[in-house]
Amino acid sequence: MPRAVKPFAKPRALVTGGAGFIGSHLCERLISEGYRVVCMDNLRTGSLENITHLQEDPDFEYVHHDVTTYIDCPGELDGIYHFASPASPADFERIPIPILKVGALGTYNALGLAKAKGARFMLASTSEVYGDPLVHPQPEGYWGNVNPIGIRGVYDEAKRYAESITMAYHRHHRVDTRIVRIFNTYGSRMRPDDGRMIPNFIQQALSGEPLTVYGDGSQTRSVQYVDDLVEGVLRLMNSREISPVNIGNPVEYTVNDVAALILELSNSTSKMIHELLPQDDPKQRCPDITRAREALGWEPEVPAREGLSRTIRWFAERFEGAEEVPETEIRPEIGRTTG
Numbered sequence: 001m002p003r004a005v006k007p008f009a010k011p012r013a014l015v016t017g018g019a020g021f022i023g024s025h026l027c028e029r030l031i032s033e034g035y036r037v038v039c040m041d042n043l044r045t046g047s048l049e050n051i052t053h054l055q056e057d058p059d060f061e062y063v064h065h066d067v068t069t070y071i072d073c074p075g076e077l078d079g080i081y082h083f084a085s086p087a088s089p090a091d092f093e094r095i096p097i098p099i100l101k102v103g104a105l106g107t108y109n110a111l112g113l114a115k116a117k118g119a120r121f122m123l124a125s126t127s128e129v130y131g132d133p134l135v136h137p138q139p140e141g142y143w144g145n146v147n148p149i150g151i152r153g154v155y156d157e158a159k160r161y162a163e164s165i166t167m168a169y170h171r172h173h174r175v176d177t178r179i180v181r182i183f184n185t186y187g188s189r190m191r192p193d194d195g196r197m198i199p200n201f202i203q204q205a206l207s208g209e210p211l212t213v214y215g216d217g218s219q220t221r222s223v224q225y226v227d228d229l230v231e232g233v234l235r236l237m238n239s240r241e242i243s244p245v246n247i248g249n250p251v252e253y254t255v256n257d258v259a260a261l262i263l264e265l266s267n268s269t270s271k272m273i274h275e276l277l278p279q280d281d282p283k284q285r286c287p288d289i290t291r292a293r294e295a296l297g298w299e300p301e302v303p304a305r306e307g308l309s310r311t312i313r314w315f316a317e318r319f320e321g322a323e324e325v326p327e328t329e330i331r332p333e334i335g336r337t338t339g
């Protein structure tokens with residue numbers, strides 16, 4: 001039977017991992033786009049602080065739940081954004097089994113909910129599905145180079161399984177699905193103890209400690225500002241693109257470049273020191289964003305200098321005793337575009 005038509009009802013979306021770094025930005029944006037939002041999180045790596053400013057909004061609802069167990073979400077749902085998962089390499093060693101469970105059982109439960117509600121489903125996947133890539137830059141058609149039994153394998157394989165079950169629900173149960181492959185993203189609300197490159201370097205630069213560059217720092221990453229990612233996520237969800245889509249900024253930096261840029265933008269006198277490179281750390285990573293450009297008309301808009309300056313200011317406001325960070329003049333990128 002067709003659903004009753006409710007011309008004035010706002011659409012309703014569930015964001016799993018909604019109290020996390022990316023999830024909280026997504027909840028905020030969905031509300032501003034006229035959605036009612038159910039934010040679900042077990043706060044393992046998310047934080048209520050990320051959503052405090054949304055709690056009074058009548059269109060926002062927080063549900064404390066671990067999605068690796070059956071998800072009960074009463075009422076209609078139009079969209080499910082499955083963003084729950086720890087994502088920092090530091091977590092891969094600290095909490096490997098919860099990572100495997102949320103990628104496997106969490107995705108299974110969220111897909112079951114999408115099927116039951118007739119909701120469109122989006123999986124937050126990752127550039128980690130490409131592993132330590134042998135193809136550069138990485139197009140969506142590249143199948144990757146992943147060590148299944150390495151320390152990073154818990155995240156990489158969980159997300160590869162998550163993509164697989166998402167496509168199986170699409171093909172077998174006709175669930176309307178989308179897969180976004182997210183490349184390195186930064187911005188406000190990253191955990192200070194997250195362990196990833198950008199929050200580590202910013203904290204170290206602001207506190208005058210040496211920046212811990214792993215290996216010789218020649219490995220590359222391409223970093224995108226969180227607002228660009230959220231724009232890409234919404235465009236993909238509103239598109240007809242079933243195949244995975246890379247969303248990332250194709251300007252590529254070495255880790256040494258990123259460290260130097262953060263030192264400059266934060267006006268820091270910290271030094272750089274070199275530490276051991278973690279196992280299976282990808283040597284290079286850069287998205288080929290042709291599909292996002294063509295199917296979504298999407299391009300990242302925030303240059304690294306600008307996004308990093310904003311992020312440094314956000315950390316500085318939370319960091320007692322830090323010297324004031326100057327407004328930085330926006331100058332051309334120092335990275336390379338290979339996408």
Ligand code: UDP
Pocket residue numbers: 088089090184195196197198200201212213214215219221255277278281282
């Ligand atoms: N990295 C570093 N120092 C740090 C944290 C990370 O040199 O304090 C390096 C890490 O080895 C990797 C890159 O920075 O080559 C990006 O690491 P991140 O943890 O941000 O995520 P990844 O892209 O590896 O998933």
